[in-house]
Amino acid sequence: MSGFKWIGATIGWALGGPIGAIIGLALGSAGDAFSSGKYNPFLSEGEASNRKSGGYSAEQRPQTHSGDFEVSLLILASVVIKADGVSDPRELDYVRSQFVGMYGKERANKAFKLFKEINNQTINTRQVCLQIQRMMDHPSRLQLLHFLFNIAKADGMVIDEEERQIATIAGYLNISSRDYNSIKAMFYNSSDNAYKILEITKAASADEIKQAYRRKVKKYHPDKVEHLGEEHKKGAEAKFKEVQKAYEQIQKERGL
Known part of the structure; x- marks a missing residue:
């Protein structure tokens, strides 16, 4: 399994909408793509209709899988790291170390390569978070929030700009x-x-x-x-x- 094709086997709902656009651009910038015909990186027509009509209810919400959580984490981590206008090496190192701990070195290196491409993009935080809120269960969203604070504190303290950005994300994610x-x-x-x-x-x-x-x-x-x-x-x-x-x-x- 070469390049980023590993991601196709683990991502479900996350590759539709604004998240799909971000990941698609990142994959293109990284010089790789999904195998033609083997995996459709966008939601099916039926799923797209649900998204346009306001998304799924809590009962209908599709189950969040590891890959969905992973790409959501990569995107929101980029938003928090850039909150103060500077990508601190300690925060970047924290992201890498966490991925190594969770996924092993090989997959973590590929994920971090994707993260660096995402980090070069201008991200519409509200659109991304609204997609996550519609599709991701509440416990997983709380786990996302906890991880974002960990990233912000990787350089020793959570500064005001980072805290405000995380608070904004929490609001969009419908976290009380x-x-x-x-x-x-x-x-x-x-x-x-x-x-x-x-x-x-x-x-x-x-x-x-x-x-x-x-x-x-x-x-x-x-x-x-x-x-x-x-x-x-x-x-x-x-x-x-x-x-x-x-x-x-x-x-x-x-x-x-």
């Missing part, structure tokens, strides 16, 4: 402010971060703390993204551990 602030709190140091992660205040009772923890465990459990493949399930464990850490910190502070 509560979910957004919970994930954001995982990347900052403050006295009330543990409470923010659990989506409660310091006035919460012991029972409310336990209830909040159980809700978060259910929402952020790695099994929620097991359909993306083992590589992404492992990535979700970091987010899950932050919830556990926050709960343990509050317990310790209150002597529970």
Whole structure:
């Protein structure tokens, strides 16, 4: 399997609409293409009709696969990295290292080559995010958000421009402010971060703390993204551990 033909076997819905245009241009710039007649990189006519009419309902939404998540991640990572007008080498290295950890060196190198071509494009963030929102399930979108914060902090801190860009992306992805602030709190140091992660205040009772923890465990459990493949399930464990850490910190502070 030469060049980027590996991607054809793993991407489903992501190659239609604005994402399809971005990936198509990136593949063309990289000097490769899908084998003629073997794989259609655009949505079928029926799927295109669903997209034009407002997309799928939550019940109809097609299952997100590893490749769909991957190309969404590549595009949004480019948006965040360029938020401050500079592509920091540490952030680029973080993207590469994460892909190596998830997919292995060979596939990661091909993905990163594609990422560099995407990074040269001007991306309509709203259009891309609206496509993702229509097609990707909520747990996978939360995982995307967590990864974007990881990228932003790869150089040591999340700067204001990056945080504003991630907040904009979260809005387009239809991620609630509560979910957004919970994930954001995982990347900052403050006295009330543990409470923010659990989506409660310091006035919460012991029972409310336990209830909040159980809700978060259910929402952020790695099994929620097991359909993306083992590589992404492992990535979700970091987010899950932050919830556990926050709960343990509050317990310790209150002597529970």
